[in-house]
Amino acid sequence: MILDGKGLAKQNEITLKNRVIELKKKFGITPSLRVILVGESPASIAYVNSKKKACDRVGIDGEIIRLPSDISEEVLIDKIESLNHDDAVDGILIQLPLPKHINETFVLNKVSPSKDVDGLHTINAGKLFTKQPGVVPATPLGVIMLLKHYQIPLEGKYAVVVGRSNLVGMPLAKLLNDADATVTVVHRKTEDITRFTKEADILCVAVGKPNFITKDMVKPGSVVVDVGINRVGESLVGDVDFEEIKDIASYITPVPGGVGPMTISALLFNVLFQYEVKYHD
C-alpha cells in the first residue's frame, strides 16, 4: 500500500486553511513566513517556490527573499536580524544548503528560536533531544505525521533510520524513539547495513543516493519510508528502489508524492505553532 503523502498533505491543507481563518479571526493577524533563498540553485528555487505556493493555498502570508550567492555572512545575518525584529513575521526559514563561504550552523542560530520553523536552532534541537515541547524539523515531523495517519504501530516496533543528518536522520530517530519504537541509526561507517535494514519493521532512508535500498535489504511486510529526492536525468527518484520493493513492503512512500509534500505540510504546521506560541503568551 502506498503512503500517500501528497494526498495527506492536501487533506492537511484543509485543516491548516481553517485554522488560519480561525487564528486571523481570533488575533486579527495573518500568520506569516519569510523564506530566505541565497543563490540560484534550481533545486532550491523549486523548493522555495513550492513552500510559497503552499502558504498561498492555506492563507499564510509567505514571501521569498532572494539574496545573491556572494552575499557576506554579515549582511545575511543583518537581514535575519531585521526579520527577527519585525513583529509581522512569525516564521523564518533559511533554505539550505547555503553557499560554502557561509557558516551554516552559525547563521541558523541567528534566527530567533521563536521564529525558527525548521527546528534547526540549537535550542530547538536541544528541546527535541531532551523531549521538551518545541518546534521539530519539518521532514521528520512530516514522516511521523504520515505514519500516524496510516496508523502504523510504532510502539515496540523496530525502526531503522539510514542516514544521520541533523536535518533528517537524527531528529527522525529521536521522534521514533519518543514514539516508543526501538531505533537503530545506520550510516556510512556501519558494517553490513543490510543486517539492520533487513530486520526493520519500519525502514526510513535519508541518504541521497538513488536506489540505495534494494529488495534484498528489506524485510517483507515492512513499512518503507523514502526521504530521498534525487534527480536522475529528467526524473526524480528516491533512495529506495520503489519498483522492486513496492510488492514486498506492506506500506511504502512514493517519490515524488511521499515525504516531500509532508515536509511542506509540516513546515506550515510549524509556522502556526510559532504563531500560536507568540499570541498565546
Place this chain on the structure above:
Amino acid sequence: MILDGKGLAKQNEITLKNRVIELKKKFGITPSLRVILVGESPASIAYVNSKKKACDRVGIDGEIIRLPSDISEEVLIDKIESLNHDDAVDGILIQLPLPKHINETFVLNKVSPSKDVDGLHTINAGKLFTKQPGVVPATPLGVIMLLKHYQIPLEGKYAVVVGRSNLVGMPLAKLLNDADATVTVVHRKTEDITRFTKEADILCVAVGKPNFITKDMVKPGSVVVDVGINRVGESLVGDVDFEEIKDIASYITPVPGGVGPMTISALLFNVLFQYEVKYHD
C-alpha cells in the same frame, strides 16, 4: 578484562592536577565548582561529597551549597542566578534528583550554559545533538573516555544502549554514534531486549535495576559497560550480573569502581572546559 574506571580516574587526576597548576599560573585564577544539593538524600550527599573531594585532590576550588528540601523554586533560582553572576564561579552543578515540587528542566535551564558542567542546559544538549563542540553530560563522557583509554574500537561496531534518559542513555547513544558506532537504543517498550543486547559488540546499560542484564543477554567477547549503581542491602551493585558475565565478556566495568569514578573525572574535565572557554575568550 576489567575496565578499571577507578584506576583511570586516578591517572586522570594527575593530568587534571597538572592542568590546574598550569591554568592557575597562566590566568592567576583557581578553577571553581559550586555543587548545589537540595535536601537530605543520603545517596545524593555521598555523591556531592565525592565530587567535592575530587575537586580538592586536583586543586579545583569546590564547594557544596546545601539547601533545604522545602526550598521554593524561586529561591533556588535566585541562588543559581547569583552564582551565574559570580565571576569567581566557573562551574555550577545541580545535584539530581530535585524534590518533586521543583521543575527540574526549568531549573537546569537557569544555570548559565557557560557554567553548566553537566551538559544539561537545553542549549548544550542541542550542541551535542547537532555535533557542535560543547560540554557533554559527565557520565556518557566518562564512558567514552574509558572505552577510548582501553582502545576499544568503536567505528563500525554495533553498540546497544539500554535506557534512554536525558542524563545517560540518549547522550551516550549520540556519542557512540559520533564515534561511528552503529547504535540501537533499547528501553522499557522494546519487544525482546535480548534480541538486541545479544548482538552488541558494545553493550552499555543504564536502567537502575540490579542484575537486569544476565549472561544469556550478552554476546561472548563483547564489551560490557555498566552504568547502574544500585544499593542492595549494604552493597552497591550494577545493572549487570557481573559474576555471571565477567567470564564471557572481553571487557567489563565493575560496580563500584567502573563508570562511577569516570563520571567524577569527566565532571572535573567539564569544569576545566568551561574555565578555559571563559578565559580564552
